[in-house]
Amino acid sequence: MQQPMAGVRVLEVAQFTFVPAAGAVLADWGAEVIKVEHAELGDGQRGLTNVLGVEAISAGSSFSPIFDGPNRGKRSIGLALEKPEAREVLHELIRQSDVFLTNYLPRTREKLGIDVEDVRKINPDIIYVRGSGFGGRGPEATKGGYDMTSFWARGGSGAGATLPDAERLTPLPAGGYGDNLGGLTIAGGVAAALYARSTTGETSVIDVSLLGVGAWATQFTVNLALMAGQVPPRPPVPRHGSARNPLVGNYKTADDRWLVFSMLQPGRYWPGFCAxxxxxxxxxxxxxxxxxxxxxxxxxxxxxxAQIISTMTFDAVADVLDTIDGQWAAVQDSWGVANDVSLRANGMIVTVEDAEGVSRELVANPVQFDETPPALRRGPQFAEHTDEVLRELGISDERLIELKIARAIT
Structure with a gap:
């Protein structure tokens, strides 16, 4: 299996999902990713034991899908970056890295000595990546944000997914929704920057904001607004089909399953459907x-x-639709996606062994090389690789003990 990022070392000083998700993708692609966590507190994501009313950690296990998803394949070290002794270790890691990832706010980066200028003094060739809520410039450059606020609310998706007469805003369809899209975006930017560095010798500072990813996701509508100089009108949505095409829209089966039709050429598909x-x-x-x-x-x-579909079970409708041309899909919940026949056939649900040796499954990133699913490794335990990584830097066991006594490392 081709691993295009093999030989690339990524240093990640970030937490939660946005930016760490980029590290996970790069690890999937073969990069060595070292995750720096606070020596005592760790990544804040580790503390999320219940999310949206659902247990986030497997009972009797350390396996946490919401942590292992954006952190699989990494090594974790615990550094107290507020301590000078820990910064010495960090500086050596920076010297030996190709990419530096962070989503810390400007004031924190400055306090910890990990801003662009600080890192570039140590390694002028490093690619520096900042993930933010609202961008690195402008009046909100110092403001924090999550995907619920920066991506979903400010980026247009929330308004676009909410019907005009709704009594509440449509919520995010899944936790980390914008974060994971943002992480994949960052990974693509890192790949481009590495290519540019290899061909021109010039390095880059990469900025990706959740707001920017949100605007990119809704650009179809935003671009229409820019052309019109106002919010584009939202024609009333018919109960069934669309205003000009009965084979575009949502339909419900006799067993309460939803189907989405998207047969954009009614003249082409109507005869086949009727037959x-x-x-x-x-x-x-x-x-x-x-x-x-x-x-x-x-x-x-x-x-x-609608009347025809409402008298048929989902399986019956699916059998019929499979005999004709035209685009349609079942509306699937998370369990349906987890067992989707095409995701399974294409290796997009991948097995990973957790820390207790139990076989688990995670969603693979959607980029696949040479028709081969990635070989996933579990997310690290907190500070699991501290001694290992520091020894690789040439730090002696005696010095390791000194750093631990100083509470600079875990």
């Missing part, structure tokens, strides 16, 4: 006799489609 569901006579209906008439009478056609 497949045993309603060929609809092709003779004057209301739907031509493409133009079908589009003009789409709401009426959609009501007929």
């Amino acid at each position: 497949a569901v045993g309603r060929g006579y609809l092709l003779e209906d004057e209301r739907f006799a031509t493409v133009e008439k079908l589009m003009d009478n789409a709401p009426a056609a959609a009501e007929i489609v």
Whole structure:
């Protein structure tokens, strides 16, 4: 299996999901990722034992999907960066690294001596990456943010997912939703910067904000707003189908499963659909006799489609739709995604062995090389590799003891 990042060392001084998710992707691609955690407190993500009302740690185990997901494949060391002795260790790690990842706020970076200028004094060739809520410049450069605020609320997704007459804002569909997209974005930026460094000798400072990722995700609508000079109108959404196409929209089966149709060319797909569901006579209906008439009478056609689908089970509808051209999909919950036939066939759900030796599964990052799933390694235990990594730096056991007595390392 090709590991394009093999030989690249990444130093991560970050916590929670945004930015650590980038480290996980880079580790999947073969990079050596060393995660720096506070010597006593560790990554704040480790303290999240219950998320959205769900237990986040497997009973009787150390396995935590919300931690292992964005931290798999890394080595963890515990450093108290507020102590001079720990900074000596950090500086040696910086000297030996290709990439520095952080999502700490400016005042914290300055306090700990890990801002761009501090790191570049030690290693001028290092690629420096800042993940932020609202960007590295402007009036909110010092303001923190999570994906719920910077990505979902400010980036347009929350408003776009909420119907005009709703009594509450539609919440994030999953924890870490924008964080994981942001992490993948950072990983792509790191790959580009490494390529540029190898071809030009020039290094980069990379900035990725959750707000920027959110705006990129909603750019279709944002760009229309820019063109119009205002919020684009939101035409009322029909109960079934769309205003001009009965084969675009959401339909519910007799066993309460949802389907999404996205057959964008009604004239092309309508005859096949009608024949497949045993309603060929609809092709003779004057209301739907031509493409133009079908589009003009789409709401009426959609009501007929809805009635047909509502009398069939999901399996029955799926069997029918599988016989025709046209794009459709089942609406899946998290368990459905975990067992999706195509994700499984393409190695996008990957086995990993946890610290207790139990076989677990995690979602792989969506980039695959040479049709080969990544070989995942579990996330590290807190400060698990401190002694190992420091010995690799040439630090003696006697010095390790001194650093521990000074509470500079775990």
